Amino acid sequence: MAPGxxxxxxxxxxSAASDGVTGRVFEAEAGRITVMEGWRPGPxxxxxxxxxxxxxxETVRRLLAEARAPERVYGAS
Numbered sequence: 001m002a003p004g005x006x007x008x009x010x011x012x013x014x015s016a017a018s019d020g021v022t023g024r025v026f027e028a029e030a031g032r033i034t035v036m037e038g039w040r041p042g043p044x045x046x047x048x049x050x051x052x053x054x055x056x057x058e059t060v061r062r063l064l065a066e067a068r069a070p071e072r073v074y075g076a077s
Contacts, residue, residue, distance in 0.1 A: 005030055042067045 006028045012018055013026075025036040043066040045059050
């Protein structure tokens with residue numbers, strides 16, 4: 001996960017060559033790039049108005065407490 005291993009993907013994603021790539025999550029480590037699959041919406045809070053940073057933080061903390069625990073990605077067995 002050194003910056004030199006991750007930055008080429010970040011640069012490519014920020015370029016016109018990545019046109020059409022959106023809504024995807026990637027994992028980059030050493031010489032490996034992985035497209036993560038299975039992402040789905042979890043707990044949501046829509047108050048219909050903007051929040052202050054503190055309010056956003058409170059909402060995220062509450063939503064994380066309601067969400068399923070993340071699956072391991074590194075060395076998962």
